[in-house]
Amino acid sequence: MSAPDAPAVLLTVIRSGALTTVQDLGRAGHAHLGVPHSGALDRPAHLLANALVGNAPSAAGLETTVNGCAVRASGPMVAAVTGAACAVRVDGRPVAWGAPVRVPAGAVLDVGAARRGLRSYLAFAGGLDVPPVLGSRATDLLSGLGPAPLADGRELRLGGERSGPPRAADVHPYAGLGPELVLPLVPGPRDDWFAADAPRVLARGRYEVSPASNRIGLRTAGPALDRVRHDELPSEGMVLGAVQVPPDGRPVVFLADHPTTGGYPVIGVVPEAALWAAAQAAPGTPVRFVPAGGTR
């Protein structure tokens, strides 16, 4: 879909980083077919990056993990980096984070290691032109839908779709990261499967983000939650933010690539608005689950 007046810009991956994936707003409405929602884990950061380069909210960009990535542009382009704070360089020269950046033809845009947070977001004017699957270009690491994670040497085409002018936002509505991750927890649907002291254990804050966390779930290390019901739970539908408790008793917060059904009880659900911070919590960050109002 390149515009007739502008040859498509190709990005060549120079440094793919620990895990860099193509992300957008995900593929909603297919959970009943076993298709995870997927999409950017830190949605506000993804939306901000798109807005900064003048893209529609649905345009696809990149999500990095821990140590950023680097790409070379075949032609001039405008990009923006948001999410985890990091050094941004064009051909080695420092440029702004959280602002539209002009990248000349042949230059390398390097997104450095996260200094605060975990995942940085790159938007490119025109968006990434990879073939959509079920209406989304997002990489889904659970089911394998969407493009494979970036590898060195891979080429990505920028979409020639007309985007608006880049704009430097006056105020970035971006929540800062505290020293601990506090997640509100709406109880249910299976909170009655756990011992009465479970909410207290969750709130006391002796959990931390486990290094085994990924786009599927934020895993925790900490005290095991005791169950009062030990029978097998028949598979049931899982929502984004569901806090599932596997047999080891350590809660797992389901993120964008979570399975659509699961067989372990869900003690509560973290509302979506609190999950973006979870996406930026590095391993070792203390986690507390505080009770939030339910609808029961």
Added chain:
Amino acid sequence: MAAGPAAVLVEAEDGEQAQALHAEVVRRRAAGELGEVAEVVPAARTVLVAGLADPRAFAADVLRWEVPPLVRAAAGTVELEVRFDGPDLADVAALWRMSTEEVAATVTGTAFRVAFCGFAPGFGYLTGLPPELAVPRRASPRTSVPPGSVGLAGPYAGVYPRASPGGWQVVGTTDAPLWDPDRDPAALLTPGTDVRFTAAR
């Protein structure tokens, strides 16, 4: 039951009623009676309705629904041709105390229905076998089950849409296109679909 601030998990008495409830949710959603709904996810004994503008109202309302019993839509039956050549066919025959030919006849003679999907895109959990024919999963899962493998586990039958690890007892293989993202719906086996297996010659 609340499943977060915008979703309700509705629990049914059993799998059959969960399927009937799912059909009713789908009908009412299509009729525009439910307002905003992002996802309707049936499962073994529940139906998850997510992305509701007013989950409290829905939760109160659903308790008052009269859910009609399931009807089989004979016209919409999906037929899957199966070669009964699976590596676990003999084990299933032993569990069912019958010959491998009788296993094939039992599977092809059963009217299945997709109760729900999960595990992988397009993987349907098919009900229809009598409870006494439930089989355990394999003691050690295979690291890779080929696409098209027809398996049994617990009360369910299922077909692997693509190669994946799996612990189901594989009794046969089908060449049916179970998953095609360019098709709408992408899954051949969607919840509520009636399914019959036929023996390949």
